[in-house]
Amino acid sequence: MSQQIDKRETARTEARYDRIAPIYDLMEVLPERQFRSWREKLWAQVPKGRVLEVGVGTGKNFPYHLPDLNVVGIDISERMLDQARQRAEELGHPVELHQMDAQQLDFPDDVFDAAVATFVFCSVPDAVQGLRELGRVVKPGGKIFLLEHVRINEPEILGKVMDLLDPLVLRLMGPHINRRTEENVRRAGLEVARVESLAAMDLVKLIVAKPARASHGRQLNNNRYEGDGREEAIFEEGCMDA
Numbered sequence: 530m531s532q533q534i535d536k537r538e539t540a541r542t543e544a545r546y547d548r549i550a551p552i553y554d555l556m557e558v559l560p561e562r563q564f565r566s567w568r569e570k571l572w573a574q575v576p577k578g579r580v581l582e583v584g585v586g587t588g589k590n591f592p593y594h595l596p597d598l599n600v601v602g603i604d605i606s607e608r609m610l611d612q613a614r615q616r617a618e619e620l621g622h623p624v625e626l627h628q629m630d631a632q633q634l635d636f637p638d639d640v641f642d643a644a645v646a647t648f649v650f651c652s653v654p655d656a657v658q659g660l661r662e663l664g665r666v667v668k669p670g671g672k673i674f675l676l677e678h679v680r681i682n683e684p685e686i687l688g689k690v691m692d693l694l695d696p697l698v699l700r701l702m703g704p705h706i707n708r709r710t711e712e713n714v715r716r717a718g719l720e721v722a723r724v725e726s727l728a729a730m731d732l733v734k735l736i737v738a739k740p741a742r743a744s745h746g747r748q749l750n751n752n753r754y755e756g757d758g759r760e761e762a763i764f765e766e767g768c769m770d771a
């Protein structure tokens with residue numbers, strides 16, 4: 530099933546993050562103090578094996594990758610990836626990085642034991658399509674971990690304020706502030722295994738999901754993968770370093 534991608538909005542997202550990449554870490558200094566414990570909590574639950582980190586950004590999760598994980602990171606923004614590469618080098622952390630769109634992953638079906646995204650599905654233009662792609666590339670029985678800020682539903686007035694401010698925040702900073710990510714996970718056909726509210730008014734949630742099917746006749750991607758030589762046989766069918 531090939532899905533229509535909004536190329537214009539996707540290009541805008543890429544350009545926004547390319548633009549803020551050099552100052553992204555600076556912009557996040559204060560909130561990051563809180564994010565650290567949430568990142569630690571999430572990564573402590575990720576099962577060992579081959580893990581896809583989507584929207585890896587400047588690599589803020591790298592310090593929390595446990596040693597028995599083999600992580601492949603992707604991001605749409607080459608400038609964010611530049612920062613991530615620098616961080617990986619500074620930390621001496623081996624992580625394979627590719628520029629790629631979460632809405633159309635260049636990986637075959639069922640190749641990852643888990644997938645992780647932190648503060649990403651607020652920015653992916655078609656979040657449902659991106660989540661569907663995670664369900665496709667994660668093996669049946671694997672897990673998908675999402676740490677996301679979401680729309681406040683109670684009190685509804687705050688949700689409405691978020692709806693009003695959303696276009697401005699999107700333009701200035703990159704993310705949507707009114708995403709209904711838990712609903713999007715279900716709409717993507719994933720099974721919600723667990724949801725933990727981490728902040729007041731459910732502003733931030735840790736969502737653990739699973740691919741909801743044993744097999745759904747997904748298409749294999751025939752692009753050729755040119756990786757770093759550490760790939761297992763499962764990658765022989767191909768994915769591409771864009």
Ligand SMILES: C[S@@+](CC[C@H](N)C(=O)[O-])C[C@H]1O[C@@H](n2cnc3c(N)ncnc32)[C@H](O)[C@@H]1O
Binds near residue numbers: 589604631648649654
């Ligand atoms: C708010 S940042 C979060 C970065 C990082 N995960 C973190 O926790 O600090 C969102 C990231 O998602 C990436 N992103 C947005 N849309 C994407 C897409 N369609 N495919 C892949 N990455 C995307 C952006 O380039 C950016 O690096």
